Each structure stands twice: as C-alpha cells, then as structure tokens.
Amino acid sequence: MAYTDVVEVIRARITAGELVPGDRIPSTRQIVAEFGVAMATASKVIAALRQEGLVRVLPGVGTVVAGGAAAPEPELGRGRILRAAIRIADGEGIDALSMRRVAAALGTGTMSLYRHVPGKEELLLLMRDAAFGEFPLPPVPPPGWRAQLEVSSRSLWALYRRHPWVARTTSMTRPYAGPNQMPYSEWNLRALTGLGLDDPTIFRLHLALFGYVHGAAASLESEAREEAETGVTLWQWIRARETENRAVMESGSFPNSVRVFLHADTGFDLDTIFETGLARMLDGIAALTGRTGER
Amino acid sequence: MAYTDVVEVIRARITAGELVPGDRIPSTRQIVAEFGVAMATASKVIAALRQEGLVRVLPGVGTVVAGGAAAPEPELGRGRILRAAIRIADGEGIDALSMRRVAAALGTGTMSLYRHVPGKEELLLLMRDAAFGEFPLPPVPPPGWRAQLEVSSRSLWALYRRHPWVARTTSMTRPYAGPNQMPYSEWNLRALTGLGLDDPTIFRLHLALFGYVHGAAASLESEAREEAETGVTLWQWIRARETENRAVMESGSFPNSVRVFLHADTGFDLDTIFETGLARMLDGIAALTGRTGER
DNA sequence: GCGCCGAGGGTACGGCGTACGCAGGTGTTC
DNA sequence: GAACACCTGCGTACGCCGTACCCTCGGCGC
Incomplete structure (x- = not known):
C-alpha cells in the first residue's frame, strides 16, 4: 500500500465532512496501526497533506484539519x-x-x-x-493640554467602569508597566510638557491625576455595586446599623452629614462625581501653570 | 459559719485591693470548696454582694468586681x-x-x-x-475651609501611611461607616458648607477629595513597598523586563516617559506627590467657589 | 525504530474561612 | 447536691484556593 492511498482515504474523510476543520486526523502511530504501514510512510502521509494545505500541524498537539476561520488556536493558548x-x-x-x-x-x-x-x-x-x-487613546490628540488630559482621564474612567476589577487589582503589581499602559503615561506626560513645568513636577502631576481617577474608581465602585445588589443607599445602611453607635449618629453631632446624605439619592451619580473631581483637579493644574488650557 | 462571714471575707479582699474591678470573685463552687459551706449558702453570698452593688454577675462567665470603667473582658475580647x-x-x-x-x-x-x-x-x-x-481630628478646626480640608486630608494621608492596609481594604465594605470615620465626613462637609455651594455639589466635592487621597495612597503604597523590598525603581524595573515589548519601550515611541522617568529618582517622594495633588485639588475647589480660602 | 520535547492534565500539599458541635465553666432553681 | 440554661474556648471537618511535581502522549529529528 503506497502512502498516496492513505492520503486518499484521509482526504476523503475530510471532504465527506467526517472530519471538520479543527478535528485531529490520525496520528502517525494511529496510521501505522490502522493501515499497517511503516512509520516513515505515515510521516510521508502527513507531510503530503500538509503540503496540500489541507491540514495544519500543531506541535505537541497533533495534526488538525485546516479551515477558514475555524479555531486557529492551539487548543488552549x-x-x-x-x-x-x-x-x-x-x-x-x-x-x-x-x-x-x-x-x-x-x-x-x-x-x-x-x-x-x-x-x-x-x-x-x-x-x-x-x-x-x-481602550486605546486616539492616534491624534486634541489641541490643548487640558483637553488631552480630559481625554485620557475619561478613557481611563471608562475602562474602570467597564472592568471594575482593574481598579482593585492595580496595587497587586507594578503599575503602568504593560505595553498598553505605557501610552497612557506617555500621553499625560506629553500633555504636561512644554508648559514651563520642570520634570519632577510633571511627574507628580501625572501621578496625582492617575491617583485621583484610580481612587475615585476604587472607592466608588464598591459602594455602587453594593447599593445595586442590596438596594440600600449608604445613608439607609448607616441608619439601619444596629451598633452601639447608632445613638451617636442620630445625636445631632453630625448635622452636615445628615443634611447632605439625605440628598445623596439625587447627588450620587458616579460619572458626575468623577467629572466634578476631574474638573477641580484640572482647574488646579491650570492655576499652577497660569494658562487656561491652550497649548 | 453564716453566709455573712463569707461576705465579710470577700468584701475585705475587695477593699484591700486584693481584687480589683474586673477581677472575678470566687464562684459558688469555689466558695463551697474553700469555706466548706453548702451551695445555697454560696448563692446567698453572691446575692448579698450583688445587692450591695459591689459585684456584677455576667451570665455564663462569672461574677466580677464592679467599678467605674473597668473592663469586664472575658480573657479574649x-x-x-x-x-x-x-x-x-x-x-x-x-x-x-x-x-x-x-x-x-x-x-x-x-x-x-x-x-x-x-x-x-x-x-x-x-x-x-x-x-x-x-488619628482623631482636632476638636477645634482652623479658620478657613481650605485649611480645614488640608487638615483632614493630611490626617487621612498620615493614617494611610501608618496603616497602608487601610487604603487597600476600603473597597471591601461600605466606606465611611464606622463611628470613627463619620467625623471625617462631617468635618469635610462642614468645611464646604456656607460657601454658596448646593448640597449635591458639596457631596461630590467631598467624595472627590476622599477619592483622591485614597487613590494616591492605594496606588503609590504598593509601588513604594515594592521598591523598598526589591531596591529596584520603577524605571529600572521596566527596563529589566524581558518581555516582547522591550524593543517597543526603547524604540523612541515614548520620549516623554523616558525623559521624566529618568528623573523619577529625584521626584518620587510619596509625600511630595500627595501634597502636589492635594494643592491642585484645593486650587480647583477655590476656583469653583471664587474664594481663596477664607471662611 | 527510538529518544526528545513540549503540551495537557492528575495528584497532592499547605493554607484559607468558617459551620458545627463538644467540653467545661457559670449562677440559679429544684 | 443535681438539673438547668447560659456562655466561652476550641477541635474537627469541609470545601475552597494556588501551585509543585510528575505522568502521559503525539509529533519530530536522528
């Protein structure tokens, strides 16, 4: 039995749909056992099928039927x-x-x-x-340092909103280290360059701004999720606590907290809170540079 | 031996200071063993002492000497x-x-x-x-909203510096909820009240400021500790990474990052970074209120 | 044909939070 | 005294976790 015969049989199985893209064809050892041929023959069979482009060999896995968009991944990856x-x-x-x-x-x-x-x-x-x-940053930044910092901060905020766990796992390893994080740092540092600030100041402003966005996401996300899960607002929860300090809280020692928290239902919007702090932070940077946002 | 004799002995021990407030007096069984009296007698002894207000009975734990602010802690506590x-x-x-x-x-x-x-x-x-x-806040706040916010923010920062884990565990539960946290919220809200801002804005500014301090602590603390442990600065670490992106980082795509990070050794001081961001944030609030810090 | 190598995967170890229940103490009541 | 209701300390066990170690198996080079 020539190796072409074996090739023919396997090709027939593929064209018949018996083997669909991604399936493994018989291995060399299986070919040896099934067709009673030598190892060299089996090797030749697979080489021929690969030559045709009908199959793809995945090292350590086997030889699989090739095919358009069918699982090009080596199983795991x-x-x-x-x-x-x-x-x-x-x-x-x-x-x-x-x-x-x-x-x-x-x-x-x-x-x-x-x-x-x-x-x-x-x-x-x-x-x-x-x-x-x-959440890639746009290829061409908008004009003005302020608009640039707004773009990157809002993009980061959107990222934290989409993937809340990112904010909570940041501290587990060195931050700003991955290839996709670097452009964020670069973007902010570039925006702050050329405003008459020295490098240490630029570095500190960059970290402070990142710290703000990160802190806002980390400390607000848990509150928002808890409220969504339990349906209990922060103030309702404080009131409901049965601790020994309940009397203290209702004692009138915290008049401003009571007044403001009672309006928390209307003021507690994560995006609005974020934008408020961001605007303050950028106003503060503007006050430092003495410029109002033009480059 | 009458029960009054036993009462007298125990009262003597207390007045002699042999038993101080919080200490356990002999239990009924111990009295039975020590004085050779019956259970009923021992019970009467304790009842008499309780009547006098000399001792307090804690169900299931024993009878302890009463006294002003003495801790009735049961060993563990x-x-x-x-x-x-x-x-x-x-x-x-x-x-x-x-x-x-x-x-x-x-x-x-x-x-x-x-x-x-x-x-x-x-x-x-x-x-x-x-x-x-x-880290309690001072009983009498300094004059001016800005000085007040600086006091509370720096106190919070000092707290995070002293106990870094606080910053990393905040999100695990409802924040600002404990009796010792409440004064912080109250302090900030009071400082922001009376500046012509409406309550939702006050609430947002308060959360934004807290978020900043928290974020600065959370994201910087890990970096600082890692650097202290390994002795490797951030930029050295990025350089040392053997990932596939090393070429990218040294490719010249991030000129500002390279320039600024190379000065990171001189600019990377946690307290300075914190103060920089805090000043920016407060400048931003000042710009919003139109006042410069007076009450 | 045979050894090599690299992928997939099973077993096991030490550690975690904590539900459950037992032992031993207490003052009070029969 | 004995029985009772109680509280505290704590041992055992369960089901998770991350991962070190080792084994199997298929394709490939010799």
Missing part, C-alpha cells in the same frame, strides 16, 4: 485563557476568579493553564494590560 | 483581637492576615475568635475604624 478570565472577572467579580474557575470555563485541567501563564499574579497583569488594550 | 490583627497587618502586610494567624498570635484557638467577631470582613471593618480612631 494565552489568548483564550485571558479572554475567559476577563469574562469571569467582569461577570462574577474578581473574587470569583480562580485558576480552577478559569480552567473549568475552558473545559480543561487546572494545571494546563500554567503552561501558558506563569501564575495568577501574572495572569492578572496580562488581564489588566488587555483591558487597557480595549 | 474584641479589643485584644483587634490589636493583634492590626499589629500583624502593619508588620507583615494585609495578605498575611488570616484568622489562624491572629489566633496564633493570641495563643488561642482559631474558632475562639468567632465568639467575638462575626467574620473576617467584619474584623477588617473594625480594624479600619480602629485605625481611624488613632
């Missing part, structure tokens, strides 16, 4: 892990993200993940960078 | 747990804080903690509030 992890973190919260949970979502073994990711911390870093990749 | 937990979090980081670790530090069983604390989340909340209690 960093990208699939990353997407699954982000989907879990978005949907179930960062606390629900475990290596076992990710593996289950992918239908694979837990330890298989470690072939593609060194550990959970690195996975979080990659997730973080991938999230930044979803 | 919430206060000891709290102090041990804070000591661990300060010294070994919040990640090292586990219920088992706290119990070990106290030389007690893990589950004993749950007699005094509902769970870890509540323990963290109590720790947070205790930390706030360490």
